[in-house]
Amino acid sequence: MPQTSCFNLVFSASPGNVRTALNDLCVFLENNTISENHVGTAQIVAGEVLNNVVEHATRHQADGRIEITCEITFESLIFTVCDNGTPMPRGGIPNKGLPPVDTTLDNLPEGGFGWALVHLLTSGITYHRRQDKNCLKFTLPAIGKSSLSE
Numbered sequence: 001m002p003q004t005s006c007f008n009l010v011f012s013a014s015p016g017n018v019r020t021a022l023n024d025l026c027v028f029l030e031n032n033t034i035s036e037n038h039v040g041t042a043q044i045v046a047g048e049v050l051n052n053v054v055e056h057a058t059r060h061q062a063d064g065r066i067e068i069t070c071e072i073t074f075e076s077l078i079f080t081v082c083d084n085g086t087p088m089p090r091g092g093i094p095n096k097g098l099p100p101v102d103t104t105l106d107n108l109p110e111g112g113f114g115w116a117l118v119h120l121l122t123s124g125i126t127y128h129r130r131q132d133k134n135c136l137k138f139t140l141p142a143i144g145k146s147s148l149s150e
Contacts, residue, residue, distance in 0.1 A: 005028075005032050005072045006071045006072070007024075007025060007028040007029075007068075007069065007070040007071075008067070008068070008069045008070075009021050009024060009025075009067070009068050010065060010066070010067045011065070011066055012063075012064065012065060012066075013053060013054045013057075013058035013061070013064030013065060013066050013083065013085070014054060014064075015051070015054055017066075018047070018050045018066075021046075021050060021066075021068060022043055022046060022047050022050070025042065025043070025046060025068070025070060026039050026042070026043055028070070029042055029070070032072055034072070034077070038077070038140065041140055042070070042077055042140055044117065044121065045079075045117070045118055045121050045138070045140065046068065046070075046079065046081075048114040048115075048117060048118055049079075049081050049136060049138075050066060050068065050081065051114075052114060052115075053066050053081065053085060053134075054066075056085070056086075057083050057086050057088075057134060058083060058084070058085035058086075059085075061084070061085060063084070064083065064084065064085055065083060065084050066081065066082070066083045067080075067081070067082045067083070068080070069081075075141065076139045076141045077139065077140040078137070078138075078139050079136075079137065079138050079139070079140070080135060080136070080137045081135070081136045081137075082134060082135040082136075083133065083134050084133055084134075085134060087129050087134060088127055088129075088134060091129070092127060093115070093125060093126075093127045093136070094115040095115070118138070121140065122138040122140060123138070123139050123140075123141050124137070124138060125137070125139075126138075
């Protein structure tokens with residue numbers, strides 16, 4: 001049976017707290033001998049998700065709360081991010097596609113690239129809303145302990 005280690009943190013939704021949470025997550029992963037490349041990928045994906053919660057879901061809430069969990073299994077990092085913010089637009093995860101970029105540099109869209117990146121780097125991404133909470137779950141695959149250090 002594979003061993004697992006779990007990281008769990010609950011914090012107030014703010015940009016500064018997201019930075020602290022990401023730092024704590026990276027320290028946890030490094031302490032569990034996750035390779036530098038996998039730590040970097042986890043930081044990118046978790047950062048995108050957590051920043052979206054702050055910028056969109058809890059934007060107008062003084063009591064915005066985020067909970068992030070990361071479970072290390074032999075095969076993967078399994079993340080769950082829950083918050084008490086507003087539901088995802090249209091009740092689901094934004095699509096995988098990139099925004100249109102067939103324009104001039106000055107007219108490139110400001111956003112829309114983050115979800116494409118999340119879809120690209122993760123697998124098994126799911127979203128549900130239950131009891132006024134958003135919960136997003138995703139996996140960063142193929143990090144078995146035998147190949148953790150590069």
